[in-house]
Amino acid sequence: MKKVLITGSSSGIGKATAELFLKNEVPVVGIARQHKKFIHTSKLYKPIEADLSLIESLPKLITTILKEHPDIDIFISNAGNGEFQSIENFSANQIQNFLNLNLISHITLCRFIVSHMKSKKNGNIFFIGSESGLTGKKKATLYSAAKFGLRGFCQALRDEVASSGVRVCLLNPGFVRTPFFEHLNFEPHELERNAIEPTDIAKIIFDLLHTRFGTNIDEVNLSPTTKSINFKNKKNDN
Numbered sequence: 001m002k003k004v005l006i007t008g009s010s011s012g013i014g015k016a017t018a019e020l021f022l023k024n025e026v027p028v029v030g031i032a033r034q035h036k037k038f039i040h041t042s043k044l045y046k047p048i049e050a051d052l053s054l055i056e057s058l059p060k061l062i063t064t065i066l067k068e069h070p071d072i073d074i075f076i077s078n079a080g081n082g083e084f085q086s087i088e089n090f091s092a093n094q095i096q097n098f099l100n101l102n103l104i105s106h107i108t109l110c111r112f113i114v115s116h117m118k119s120k121k122n123g124n125i126f127f128i129g130s131e132s133g134l135t136g137k138k139k140a141t142l143y144s145a146a147k148f149g150l151r152g153f154c155q156a157l158r159d160e161v162a163s164s165g166v167r168v169c170l171l172n173p174g175f176v177r178t179p180f181f182e183h184l185n186f187e188p189h190e191l192e193r194n195a196i197e198p199t200d201i202a203k204i205i206f207d208l209l210h211t212r213f214g215t216n217i218d219e220v221n222l223s224p225t226t227k228s229i230n231f232k233n234k235k236n237d238n
C-alpha cells in the first residue's frame with residue numbers, strides 16, 4: 001500500500017476510511033468540496049478541493065493528481081449523495097446533475113486511474129455502491145439508476161483489467177450512519193443495530209487489501225442487523 005486516493009474524504013465513509021489509512025501510516029489524497037468538515041493534522045494527508053459533478057473539469061483534475069502523486073495504487077471511489085423523490089419531482093437538470101456526481105464522475109476518474117494502474121501493473125479499486133444497486137425501490141429511481149450503473153461498470157471493468165494486475169471490488173451497503181441523511185426526510189433508527197458504522201466499511205476495505213493478490217473479492221453486500229427507519233416528516237413516509 002503506497003498511497004490511496006479517496007473521493008468524498010471529508011465526511012462519512014470516506015472520512016472514516018481516510019482516518020484508518022492515516023492511522024496505519026498510509027498516505028491519503030482526499031477529494032471533496034468542503035474539507036473544513038475533516039481537518040487532519042497528519043502530514044500524510046493531502047486534501048484537494050473539487051466539485052466532482054463538474055465533469056468537464058475532471059480530466060485535468062485527475063491528470064494533475066496522478067502527476068503529483070504517481071505512487072497512488074489504491075482508489076476508493078466513494079463521493080456521492082442521495083435524493084429520494086418520485087421521479088416526476090426532478091427537473092431534467094437535476095437528473096443530469098445527480099447522475100454526473102453519482103455515476104459519470106466515478107467512471108470518468110476511473111478511466112484515467114485505470115491507465116495509470118495498468119502502466120504500473122498494480123492497483124486496487126473500490127467502488128462504494130449500495131443495496132439500491134441490487135434492488136430498485138420507489139423514490140430511489142435516480143439513486144438506483146446510478147448504483148446499478150456503477151455495478152455494471154464495475155463488473156465489466158473487473159473483467160477488462162483482470163490480467164493487468166488491477167483488482168476491482170464493489171461494496172453494497174445498506175444504511176450507514178453518516179451525514180448522508182442530513183438533508184433527507186428519513187434516517188436509520190437510532191438503535192445501534194439499525195445502521196452500519198462508517199468505520200466498519202473502512203475496516204472491510206483495509207482487510208480486503210490484505211487478501212492474497214490472486215484472489216479478487218468481487219462484491220461485498222452488507223446490511224444493518226435490523227432495518228428500522230425514522231421519518232422526519234410523517235407526510236412523506238410512503
Ligand SMILES: NC(=O)c1ccc[n+]([C@@H]2O[C@H](COP(=O)([O-])OP(=O)(O)OC[C@H]3O[C@@H](n4cnc5c(N)ncnc54)[C@H](OP(=O)(O)O)[C@@H]3O)[C@@H](O)[C@H]2O)c1
Binds near residue numbers: 012053101174177180
Ligand atoms: N450512508 C448510507 O446509508 C449509504 C448507504 C449505501 C451507500 N452509500 C454511499 O456511500 C458514499 C458515501 O456516502 P456517506 O454515507 O459517507 O455520505 P456523506 O457523509 O454525506 O459523505 C459524502 C461525501 O461525498 C462528498 N461529495 C458530495 N458531493 C460532492 C461533490 N459534488 N464533489 C465532491 N465531493 C462530493 C462529500 O464531501 P463535500 O460535501 O465536502 O463535497 C462527502 O465527503 C456515497 O456514494 C453513498 O451513495 C451511503
